[in-house]
Amino acid sequence: MDTHRIAFVASPTEEAQAALAALSARYGDVPPDQAEVIVALGGDGFMLRTLHRHRARRLPVYGMKLGSVGFLMNQHHLDDLQERIRRAQATVLRPLVMEAVSESGSTATALAFNEVSLLRQTKQAAHVRVSLNGVVKLPELICDGVLVATPAGSTAYNLSAHGPILPFGSPLLAMTPISPFRPRRWRGAILPSHSEISIEILDPYKRPVSATADSNEVRDVVEVHIRESREETMTLLFDPEHGLEERILNEQFEL
Template sequence: MSLRIAFAASSAPIAQSAKAGLTRRYGDHNEDGADVIVALGGDGFMLDTLHRTQNLPAPVYGMNRGTVGFLMNEYSDHGLPERLEQAEQEVINPLSMKATTQDGGEQRALAINEVSLLRAGPQAARLRIIVDGKVRMSELVCDGALVSTPAGSTAYNYSAHGPILPIGSDVLALTAVAAFRPRRWRGALLPKTAEVTFEVMEAQKRPVMAEADGRAVRDVVRVDIRSEPSIAHKVLFDPGHGLEERLIREQFV
């Protein structure tokens, strides 16, 4: 029995062209009845596809028609069913974010890569960090801070000088963005089960926004973050090119 493949593509012309050619060659099924979903684009589109299809049983196999493509496989229009049959699966649990705003509202979102807080005005943010109900840092003055999963540790976290985490490490990275006080604080490694809370001090004078994989919430006063084990994103990679190999390779370039 041949694989039922559903193709999804970003709006980029190169991705749309790839989808048209692959559809002609292999057909195109509805996502809810497919054995595998093939995402064509860059990492941003891959994240969008994973979020959008998180309740479907089919795993997602990405092919790079974007820029970096850390979560993607190399693009080729040849032998796709064979590549899909041989692909190795990684399971990623996202982070859940509950952001409380100055007007008392709450917004929730999921993040496969990271949840970040960033100053939204000219002055540095003042954050209090609470882990599992205990205040661990009474004041962090910074441009922002983030909590990253292992899958997202080579993205914004790495740019902010956070550590690269092995995919099976069951830890989260808490990383400061341009910390001013304490100036030398570079963050912390926390168990995957940890619940992290950021409280925004002087929120009106020093406004802060929160983001979960690019989904922004402005004027936050409190952000609660934890891993969400009930959601498992299934991502396929070509043999020898999975996330564990990519994370190790990234540290030697």
């Protein structure tokens, strides 16, 4: 049977650190630059940090749930890890690229595996203009914010903002407003993943807005451009019995 050189990474919680010690003792542990696969121990938030931290190596990542939320994780078991990795099904994630221009004129670029979100910085609602592939689609959206989510991120902040759940692997993005005031009936859109999205901040000095790609925040932005990366990918590994597609379907019928 093939064996894999594993690099274990774990969140700082007591439970995850105990699992790290037990798994390392049984299967060995090598540095990420010598590994063939990364095993991440924690919740979905830790999985996101792992994807960002190790994206340069582009190693497949197999997660085990040792946190409060584990949609991107497999169940935690000590036994048969090598066999589980061998049988795992691969899902390729393609992150979003955010280019945020601030009031100072500087441009910050960041990646988001879950979502890019724009949020008001003060008590006043944000006023933004939304363009798609160079064409203005919403001349003025008044809201607390707006986000663009990948399929992987559609069950996170996007779902909490009443956005649609997108199947893993689908060539789609979800654009979802956060507490929209006007237009009152606009509840978002499902976009092709090749879409080029531009969001311009109207009156940024009176109504400042921040932009965040996963956990990377840029404050006082005046425009933000979002597209799917054409170069970057990361691969998640799931047990065949993980039932990711079934879980996605079930999420849509939970009350």
